[in-house]
Structure formats: C-alpha cells, structure tokens
Amino acid sequence: MELVLRNVSKTFRTANGPIKALEDIDFQVDTGEFVCFIGPSGCGKSTVLNIIAGLEKPDPHSTVSIDGSPVEGPGPDRILIFQQDALFPWLNVINNVEFGLKMKKFPNEKVRPLAEEFLRMVHLSRFRNSYIHELSGGMRQRVALARALVVNPKMLLMDEPFSSLDAQTRERLLMLLQTIWSIIGKTIIFVTHNIREAVCLGDRVIVLTASPGRIKREFRIDLPRPRRLGDGRLVETSNLIMGDLKEEIDKVVREEMGDD
Ligand SMILES: Nc1ncnc2c1ncn2[C@@H]1O[C@H](COP(=O)(O)OP(=O)(O)OP(=O)(O)O)[C@@H](O)[C@H]1O
Ligand SMILES: [Mg+2]
Structure with missing residues (x-):
C-alpha cells in the first residue's frame, strides 16, 4: 500500500464565492501501479494531482498519506510533469x-x-x-x-503530458512510457481526458464526475502490454468507458450553456 486518499475534498475560496472542486475522493494506489484518471474539463483532475504533489492543501478532514505518512507539502519523492513542461x-x-x-x-x-x-x-x-x-x-x-x-522519485504524477502533441508523436511516447514503466516499475498517476490514452496506459482507469469531482466508477484494465491505441480490445474497452464519461461531459456542456 503506497498512496492513500480518504475523504479528500477541496474548496477554493474565490472572489465569486467558494468553488467546490473535489468531494470525498477515496482511493488507494499500490507501489508500482499505473493509475489513470479521466474526467471532463474542470472536474478537478489537476487539483487531485496538485494535492498529491503537496502543492494544494485539501479541506480539513481530508487525509492524504504515502506509506503511512501524511503529505504535508511537496517532496522529492513525488514529481509532477505538466502538459507543457x-x-x-x-x-x-x-x-x-x-x-x-x-x-x-x-x-x-x-x-x-x-x-x-x-x-x-x-x-x-x-x-x-x-x-x-x-x-x-x-x-x-x-x-x-x-x-x-x-x-x-517514488511516484510520477503526470498531468495531460501528451495532450499538446500530434497523434504520431503521442503514440510513440505512449509506447516509450510503457517500456520505461515496465523497466523501472514506478508508481504513476496519469491524468488525461483521452479515454484511449488512459486505457492504453493504466492498470486501472478512474472516471471522475463533472464538478465537483467525485469518483464515478473504476475500471480494471487487464489487456496485455504493450498496448497500442488502435488495438481492437483497447478500442472496445474505451467505448465501454465512454458511456460513463459522456454523461459527465454532457453535464458540463449543459451547465456552461445555461439557458442560451
Ligand atoms: N487556484 C484556483 N482557484 C480557484 N479555483 C480553482 C483553482 N484551481 C482550480 N480551480 C477550480 O477547480 C475546478 C477544478 O479545476 P482543475 O484544474 O482541477 O480541473 P481539471 O479537471 O484539471 O480541468 P482541465 O481538464 O481543463 O485541465 C474548476 O472549477 C476550477 O475552476
Ligand atoms: Mg487540468
């Protein structure tokens, strides 16, 4: 057992009042596991990573621990990689x-x-x-x-690291990341809004709901590795997860459009 989040919520205080970004997030990541989070834009994916990285403080009564020790701030055991590094x-x-x-x-x-x-x-x-x-x-x-x-580091936290790349480069990097992970066996938590990318990489894919982010469902991905984005079973699994995600994306669209 390595990383544990229990009842993690996050409320941002803003000039327009509080924004609840995350609500009662509970999950656990074992040493060496590759876990992907997907969810619509604004659902709190980056906030989860920032909390694990120790860059954001969750609300009181939330607990985040690594190997039994509470996360109090950033540390060299966790490294965050962004979209544009x-x-x-x-x-x-x-x-x-x-x-x-x-x-x-x-x-x-x-x-x-x-x-x-x-x-x-x-x-x-x-x-x-x-x-x-x-x-x-x-x-x-x-x-x-x-x-x-x-x-x-003990853990790599990756926030949509490949999302600004063209399709061919992304595919190559997905292969490279799988190879590297199979050699070094680090714990990786990877956030994306691309389902196929999540299914390509993850031992598990966790779907977050539209804001405030809660865990909607978790899928265990047992496909053999290395995986390619076009593999038949990868596409089938992605389509299955898409149903869940689409509900949440539709909620965001309805909310953003309001009565227009
Ligand atoms: N520093 C902040 N101050 C105020 N609100 C914030 C802050 N950071 C994030 N939020 C709000 O918290 C919610 C979640 O934001 P977050 O960036 O975690 O979403 P995301 O899932 O990573 O989105 P995207 O897919 O667009 O990157 C959003 O409503 C956002 O506006
Ligand atoms: Mg983000």
Whole structure:
C-alpha cells in the first residue's frame, strides 16, 4: 500500500464565492501501479494531482498519506510533469537532466553518467547539447521524463503530458512510457481526458464526475502490454468507458450553456 486518499475534498475560496472542486475522493494506489484518471474539463483532475504533489492543501478532514505518512507539502519523492513542461531554457538538454541531481548534492562524478543513462532511455543522447527551444514538443516531454526519473522519485504524477502533441508523436511516447514503466516499475498517476490514452496506459482507469469531482466508477484494465491505441480490445474497452464519461461531459456542456 503506497498512496492513500480518504475523504479528500477541496474548496477554493474565490472572489465569486467558494468553488467546490473535489468531494470525498477515496482511493488507494499500490507501489508500482499505473493509475489513470479521466474526467471532463474542470472536474478537478489537476487539483487531485496538485494535492498529491503537496502543492494544494485539501479541506480539513481530508487525509492524504504515502506509506503511512501524511503529505504535508511537496517532496522529492513525488514529481509532477505538466502538459507543457517547465524545462530550463538557459540550460542545454543534459544540464536540464542533471539539475535535480546537482540540487540533491549527488556525488559529482556520478552525475554525468546517470544523466546520460536516462537520456539514452528516452532516446535523446544525440541531443544532449541542444537547447530547449531547438527541440520539438515530443522531445521536450522526453527530456522532462528523463529529468523526473533521474532523481529516482517514488511516484510520477503526470498531468495531460501528451495532450499538446500530434497523434504520431503521442503514440510513440505512449509506447516509450510503457517500456520505461515496465523497466523501472514506478508508481504513476496519469491524468488525461483521452479515454484511449488512459486505457492504453493504466492498470486501472478512474472516471471522475463533472464538478465537483467525485469518483464515478473504476475500471480494471487487464489487456496485455504493450498496448497500442488502435488495438481492437483497447478500442472496445474505451467505448465501454465512454458511456460513463459522456454523461459527465454532457453535464458540463449543459451547465456552461445555461439557458442560451
Ligand atoms: N487556484 C484556483 N482557484 C480557484 N479555483 C480553482 C483553482 N484551481 C482550480 N480551480 C477550480 O477547480 C475546478 C477544478 O479545476 P482543475 O484544474 O482541477 O480541473 P481539471 O479537471 O484539471 O480541468 P482541465 O481538464 O481543463 O485541465 C474548476 O472549477 C476550477 O475552476
Ligand atoms: Mg487540468
């Protein structure tokens, strides 16, 4: 048992009054598990990740713990990767990957070989001296992945990391992420609004309701790996989950349109 969320709610205080983003979220993620969250826009997916990352505080009476210890704030055991990752533009690729190791005061002579090893893992060795603006979106996300993994976190938190990529690049990165996960066996919590992407990656797919986000249903995905987005059974499973998700998307559309 690794990550446990119990009765996690989150209310944002805003100038227009409180916004309840999450309500009574309960789930548990085992060590090495790959769990995907899907839900319509605004349902609180990023908020869940930010709470696990320790960047947002949940409401009182919520509990979030990792290996039995309450999460009180950010820590090096959890790394968050965003849609457009915040790599350092003033550092080249290898220095971006080395950055976290240097912050951790990792022994100097081990920094370069380890960074090289993780760059190889994401197939970017040739670009070690390039600057971030010289890379494509897919390459940037691979640097972000190497930079996150090199510091050996317990858990990777990924917030729609592939959603700005074209279809072919996304498919390649989905394969790469599956390969890497099968080698390093990290716990990954992955948020997306793309069902096929969730089914492609997850041991489980958890569907959130429209705002306030609650857990609507959970699906265990037993398909063999590696999985491809076009696999027949993956598409069938995605269609099954789509029914649930569509209800929630329709709610959001009705709410946003109001009486118009
Ligand atoms: N810092 C904040 N202050 C006020 N309200 C916020 C804040 N962050 C999020 N919210 C609100 O909380 C709700 C959930 O937001 P969140 O960003 O978690 O949704 P999401 O599921 O990640 O959406 P998307 O799919 O568009 O990324 C939304 O109603 C949003 O407006
Ligand atoms: Mg989000």
